[in-house]
Amino acid sequence: MAEVRIEALTKYYGDTCAVNSLNLVVNDGDLVVLLGPSGCGKTTTMRCVAGLERPTYGDIYIGETRVNDLEPRERDVALVFQSYALYPHFTAFDNIAYPLRLRKTPKQEIERRVRDVAELLGITHTLERPPGLCSGGEQQRIALGRAIVREPVVFLMDEPLSNIDALLRVYMRAEIKRLQHELGTTMIYVTHDQVEGMTMADQIAVMNQGTLQQLGTPSEIYDLPANNFVARFVGSTPMNFIPGALQTENGSTVHKSDQFVIPVSAEMADRAAEVCPGGQCTLGIRPEEIRFTMDEEGANQAGVFLLEPLGSETILDIEKEGLLLKVKDVAASQVREGDTLSLSFNRFHLFDDATGQAIR
Amino acid sequence: MAQSITPDAATGQTVTRAVAMAAQGRRFSLNRVLVVVVLYLAAFWTLVPMYWVAITSVKSKLDLAHIPPRLFPAEFRYDAWVTIIDRRILENIFNSLVVAGIATIICLVVAVPAAYAATRMRLPLKFVGIVVGLMGLVALLPPIASAIPLYDLASYLRLIDKKYTLIILYTVLNTAFAVWVLRGTFMDVPMDVEEAALMDGDTRFGAVRRILLPLIFPSLFSIAILLFIFNWNEYIIALFFVNSMDTMTLPIAIQGQIPQHELDWGVVSAAGTIAIFPVLIAAFTLQRFLVRGLTFGVASGQ
Numbered sequence: 001m002a003e004v005r006i007e008a009l010t011k012y013y014g015d016t017c018a019v020n021s022l023n024l025v026v027n028d029g030d031l032v033v034l035l036g037p038s039g040c041g042k043t044t045t046m047r048c049v050a051g052l053e054r055p056t057y058g059d060i061y062i063g064e065t066r067v068n069d070l071e072p073r074e075r076d077v078a079l080v081f082q083s084y085a086l087y088p089h090f091t092a093f094d095n096i097a098y099p100l101r102l103r104k105t106p107k108q109e110i111e112r113r114v115r116d117v118a119e120l121l122g123i124t125h126t127l128e129r130p131p132g133l134c135s136g137g138e139q140q141r142i143a144l145g146r147a148i149v150r151e152p153v154v155f156l157m158d159e160p161l162s163n164i165d166a167l168l169r170v171y172m173r174a175e176i177k178r179l180q181h182e183l184g185t186t187m188i189y190v191t192h193d194q195v196e197g198m199t200m201a202d203q204i205a206v207m208n209q210g211t212l213q214q215l216g217t218p219s220e221i222y223d224l225p226a227n228n229f230v231a232r233f234v235g236s237t238p239m240n241f242i243p244g245a246l247q248t249e250n251g252s253t254v255h256k257s258d259q260f261v262i263p264v265s266a267e268m269a270d271r272a273a274e275v276c277p278g279g280q281c282t283l284g285i286r287p288e289e290i291r292f293t294m295d296e297e298g299a300n301q302a303g304v305f306l307l308e309p310l311g312s313e314t315i316l317d318i319e320k321e322g323l324l325l326k327v328k329d330v331a332a333s334q335v336r337e338g339d340t341l342s343l344s345f346n347r348f349h350l351f352d353d354a355t356g357q358a359i360r
Numbered sequence: 361m362a363q364s365i366t367p368d369a370a371t372g373q374t375v376t377r378a379v380a381m382a383a384q385g386r387r388f389s390l391n392r393v394l395v396v397v398v399l400y401l402a403a404f405w406t407l408v409p410m411y412w413v414a415i416t417s418v419k420s421k422l423d424l425a426h427i428p429p430r431l432f433p434a435e436f437r438y439d440a441w442v443t444i445i446d447r448r449i450l451e452n453i454f455n456s457l458v459v460a461g462i463a464t465i466i467c468l469v470v471a472v473p474a475a476y477a478a479t480r481m482r483l484p485l486k487f488v489g490i491v492v493g494l495m496g497l498v499a500l501l502p503p504i505a506s507a508i509p510l511y512d513l514a515s516y517l518r519l520i521d522k523k524y525t526l527i528i529l530y531t532v533l534n535t536a537f538a539v540w541v542l543r544g545t546f547m548d549v550p551m552d553v554e555e556a557a558l559m560d561g562d563t564r565f566g567a568v569r570r571i572l573l574p575l576i577f578p579s580l581f582s583i584a585i586l587l588f589i590f591n592w593n594e595y596i597i598a599l600f601f602v603n604s605m606d607t608m609t610l611p612i613a614i615q616g617q618i619p620q621h622e623l624d625w626g627v628v629s630a631a632g633t634i635a636i637f638p639v640l641i642a643a644f645t646l647q648r649f650l651v652r653g654l655t656f657g658v659a660s661g662q
Contacts, residue, residue: 052555073561085552089574099560146560 002063002153003028004049004186009058011044018044020210021058026203031180031187035197036207037233042190045207046156049188050079062154073102075154078147082159084139086131092118092142093127099150117145120179136164140172148183155180155187161196173200194234198222206230226358228284228351237287237315240325243353246272246279255283255350259320260300262345272359276352281359285348287315287328294334298342304335318343410636417441417630424625440626444617448605449631452613459523459609460591463530467587468580471535475542476568480551492543495536503533503596511600523607526598530591537590538583545579546572585642592638610635 004026011019019041026032034042047053049060051072060067067075078099086095093114100110118124121141126134131142140160147155157176161169177200180187191197197204198218206213206221206229214226225231231239244257246264253269255262262283264272272281302325306317309331316327316335327343329335350359416424417440419433478488510529511520519525549572557567573580595611602608608616614631617624 050559052558071563072555072558073563077559079556079559081552081556083550083552085550085556087553087556087571098557098562102561102566146556150561 002186003061004154004188005059005061006045006049007059007061009045009048009060010056011041011048011053012056017210019048022207022210022212024205024212024215026186026188028186029184030202031177031189031200032203032205033197033201034188034190034205034207035194035201035233036192036213038192039209040207041210042192042207043158046079046158046188046190049154050077050156051075052079076152077154077156078150078152079156079158080143080147080160082162084131084143084160084163086139086142086146088130088132091128091130092123092134092138092145095131095142096127096145096149099146103150113149114145117149120148121145137168137172140164144176144179148179151183152185155185157187157189159191160189161191162193169196176200195236198234204234206233208233224358224360225284225349228282228356228358231284231349231351231358235286237326237328239284239286239349240290241351242283242285242323242325244281244283246276246281246350255281257283257323259302259323260343260345262300262348264350268350268359272350275357275359276350276354278354280353281350282353283345283348283350285345287326289346289348290325290327291344291346292316292327292341293344294339295342296340298344300343300345301340302343304337304339304341307333307335307337309333316341410640413629413632413636416625417627417633419626421626437626440624440630443624443627444630444634447613447617447627449610449613449634451605452608452610453634455523455606455608456592456610459526459530460588463527463534463591464584464587466527466531467534467538468584470531471538471542472573472580474535474539475546476572478539478543479546480554492540495539497536498533499536499540503594506533507597507600510597514601520601521603521607525601526607526609529597529601530594533597534587534590538587541583542576542579545576545583549575582646585646589639589642593635 004024006022006024006026009019009022009024010017022041022045024032024045034045036042044053048055049062049067051067051070051074055068062075062077086092087098090098096114096117097110100113105113114127115124118127121144123134123138123141123145126138126142131139134142140163143160160176161172164172173196176189189196189200198221201218203215204218204221205215208229214221214230216224221230221234225234225239228241232241242255242257242260242262244255244260246253246269247256248254249256249261253264253266253272255264272279302318302320304316305319308315308317311331313331314329314333314335316329316333318325318327318341325343335341351357352359415431415433418436418438419430420435420437423430423433423435477483478492514520514525553575554567554572557571558564562570593611594609595615598609598612599615602612610631614628614635617628617631
């Protein structure tokens, strides 16, 4: 058990900067998800913590120890690879037993601990088989077992669920979260899947192009995105963006775009005047925060051109003068394609066009 | 590492192939017949000379001179075998075994770490390129090109006519080839698996010994066999560096069976049969390994 502290981590591959002065503290026992698109530096960060890469600059601490110059085996960190990286010439049992054998654990204890872990993960029946004869889900669990069996101080997971089918993934992500809670071990989990991030994390660190965009709990990330990248990346139906500018009309501030005029609260207007004096900003709003009525009067009118029924809900695709909006509606929607709706915008965010930062 | 995860896909393929073959078997297929005919011709083409050498060694002088030549002798005579054993061919065999065997082992001991470093360590790319390029050059150079300067060097160092000189030379000349082939093999083993071993608490050396080498064992084995056969067959270098019975290897000894007058085909053939023998054994018993080992690098994702 230990906290992981990453201070000003920078990693260059030749001239390419993979990670740029990243600061991150993972509290003892927390599950932190590094979330970002491919190539954002999340895997590099994790490999630096694992000891498979040396940082170009910066320090990494596990507990109180600075681990920059330690070999992976001296760090007591377990890593589950995206490919599982099982040893194909060993049986599942030997795969899981390998870290224990290297530590010269007595034979009976190896036997006992491997069986315990296999039971915990429900893979006892695969133990005598080589991994090549196990299903993807079983291989995944063997890889997990190999990480768990030696009780490391930190778990690292490199997109462990991206190679298994969607149904099993939903099951396994709950399983991993449960295991992490049960074992109470610090975990850094790397993924590009924002649903995994949202469902599993105590804290999410959103990364893009080698820099940390935002660190926060899933609800902070979702409800208060720090900039337009985070807003765009998180959310299974993506946030709607309406480019425009702030203007004063009849003494109150509105966000005026080619399509809509949306009233802005007084505090937000004050704040915007401070950080974004030009007023050029994009309004971002989540699909569930757009309300509508079916009357054909009202300020912000737009037409429905497509329905996307998802079973539990329906996504309305609304179009107005080249701008597309997605709006969440109840499952049995009364709305039909071609209807005209009157929209109201509930909770929205403003992003400064110059910096991309949220105004709040 | 999708390759190890899809046994179902693999069996699926095999099943489809088996079904296709069964369907083909029922119908007459010109393609199939042609393939079989060509294969038989190729086998015939390679095996008949070997048979001829072997059978010649047990023919009587009468049969040897018979026209047209007899595919099967009228009587078996073992005179030629007695003669070459009298001429201490067993010592030559022993020399060949020692030289080829030790040179092969040393070569692998050097080539495995070299290939590992060339694929796994983050060396400056240019450096690796240059070294690997030079190695390729050495591997492709005809041995005769280096034989004369090497002879000069060896005679200066008083290393002529020593078994270990041959061992050193064979090692040096084959290492480049071995590194090249091994490099391809190493590149096919995903880094992940070794990194997993490092994460599990192994040292780099341990990861290589316990994970990497067992994984590439078939390739390693076929490379060892190839190297052994190269060394076993080597003629040019040995011709320069060997001149006494103590060091003479089999290829030189075979040539030594050819006198200036009245060539005894039986004796030469007997010696030739001995030389072919280990190669044949290797080819037959190890063909499974050879095919798997040498194609290991060809098809990705197996």
